[in-house]
Amino acid sequence: MQPRNMSMSGAVDLAAVKAAGEAKQKAEEARARAARQQGGAGGAGAGGAAPVSLVIDVEEADFEQEVLQRSAEVPVVIDFWAEWCGPCKQLGPLLERLAHEYAGRFLLARIDVDRNQMIFQQFGVQGIPAVFAVVAGQALPLFQGAAPEQQVREVLDQLVQVAEQRFGITGISGVPVEDGESGEQAPAEPGTPEDPALAAAHSALDAGDLGGAIQAYRNVLAGDPASTEARLGLAQAELLQRVQGLDAAQVRKDAAGSPADARAQLRAADLDLAGGHVEDAFGRLVETVRRTAGDDREAARVRLLELFEVVGHEDPRVVAARGALARVLF
Numbered sequence: 584m585q586p587r588n589m590s591m592s593g594a595v596d597l598a599a600v601k602a603a604g605e606a607k608q609k610a611e612e613a614r615a616r617a618a619r620q621q622g623g624a625g626g627a628g629a630g631g632a633a634p635v636s637l638v639i640d641v642e643e644a645d646f647e648q649e650v651l652q653r654s655a656e657v658p659v660v661i662d663f664w665a666e667w668c669g670p671c672k673q674l675g676p677l678l679e680r681l682a683h684e685y686a687g688r689f690l691l692a693r694i695d696v697d698r699n700q701m702i703f704q705q706f707g708v709q710g711i712p713a714v715f716a717v718v719a720g721q722a723l724p725l726f727q728g729a730a731p732e733q734q735v736r737e738v739l740d741q742l743v744q745v746a747e748q749r750f751g752i753t754g755i756s757g758v759p760v761e762d763g764e765s766g767e768q769a770p771a772e773p774g775t776p777e778d779p780a781l782a783a784a785h786s787a788l789d790a791g792d793l794g795g796a797i798q799a800y801r802n803v804l805a806g807d808p809a810s811t812e813a814r815l816g817l818a819q820a821e822l823l824q825r826v827q828g829l830d831a832a833q834v835r836k837d838a839a840g841s842p843a844d845a846r847a848q849l850r851a852a853d854l855d856l857a858g859g860h861v862e863d864a865f866g867r868l869v870e871t872v873r874r875t876a877g878d879d880r881e882a883a884r885v886r887l888l889e890l891f892e893v894v895g896h897e898d899p900r901v902v903a904a905r906g907a908l909a910r911v912l913f
Contacts, residue, residue: 637682641692643699650692654717657754658689658746660725660739663703663713665696665859667894669819670729671712673789677732678714681739687755688743689716696859703859709831710823710857716742719750728823729789778803781813788820793827796820818892825850826857838867845871845879849886856890864890865904873911884908 641649641661650659662678664671675693682691696703696711706715706722714725725738746752784799800817803810831854837844838851848871855864868890871883887908891901 637687638679638691638693641694641699643701646699646702650717651720653690654720654752656752657687658742658752659692659717660689660742661692661694661706661715661717661722663694663696663706663708663711663715663859665711667861667898668711668859669815669893670788670823673785674712674714674729674735677735681732681735685739685743685754689739689746689754697861700859708858709854710826711859714738718742718746718752728791731790778807780806781810781816784813784816788816793820793824797824814892815895818889821889822853822857822893825853829854843874845875845883849883852886852890856893861894861898861900862904865900865907869904869907869911872908884912 639649650661653659660678660682662671662675664675678691682689694702696708706713706724708727710727712729713727715722716725725742726735743754746754780799780803784796784803787793787796787799797817797820800813800820803813804817807813829850834847834850834854837847841847848867852864852867852871855861855867865887868883868887872880872887875883887904891905894901
């Protein structure tokens with residue numbers, strides 16, 4: 584990932600998102616406003632302002648209030664994530680820690696793409712994790728994928744500067760520090776030391792060195808074939824490597840025009856999963872297994888099993904797809 588030159592030229596039109604949530608939002612606004620007023624009165628009585636939440640989980644129903652409206656006073660950084668996404672779980676805690684450290688110069692809004700497909704599609708996200716910012720009601724992409732902390736800081740510093748210089752938005756001043764959110768990391772509790780080889784693999788993945796991460800995870804598995812963490816990391820790194828540099832529009836055009844082309848369907852399934860469309864990816868590959876034979880059928884079956892590793896075998900979508908695969912195989 585490279586820091587962006589934030590010219591606002593890549594801004595996303597949020598009008599459709601705003602219009603779609605408007606009806607629900609009126610009722611939500613009234614309830615939220617009343618809750619804030621009640622909470623504010625209680626906090627003042629205790630001798631100070633109520634703590635401000637610097638990290639919020641946002642749904643489609645409250646997107647306008649929590650993101651669009653609040654972006655008039657503070658930059659809102661959006662983290663698109665999913666429970667099944669390994670790199671998301673690496674990037675998310677870093678963004679949360681920095682939100683507390685920056686103490687009101689930006690807010691972090693977490694959006695689960697599986698629960699909020701409309702917002703996800705409106706932003707045109709190609710894969711996750713993906714990070715956007717909304718400033719004064721205008722959205723712009725920041726970066727995609729996990730990234731080293733220093734590069735994330737550079738992007739956030741640039742965002743804060745643009746918000747202040749272009750829009751006069753300086754964030755929320757005097758933010759009280761919430762309990763446990765001092766910006767200083769608590770000492771780590773003693774525990775089992777992480778395998779150095781596994782730590783090296785994770786570090787390579789965090790740094791975007793996909794080839795290095797793949798080899799490192801394979802090295803771990805060579806010594807410990809039962810390592811669930813290494814299998815998951817390997818599957819994620821291989822998926823990211825396969826979709827890197829793909830022309831998404833062309834891949835989808837090829838897949839739509841040649842339903843029997845197994846290679847085209849495999850590429851499209853990878854893009855589906857990287858973009859958060861889990862069930863689409865699984866359904867595409869099950870159908871490819873059904874309509875093909877020989878090496879093509881085996882390639883589709885193996886790819887489906889690899890994508891199961893990325894999502895996790897306990898996920899209900901994996902369970903359902905496994906049953907569908909069994910039905911077309913037997």
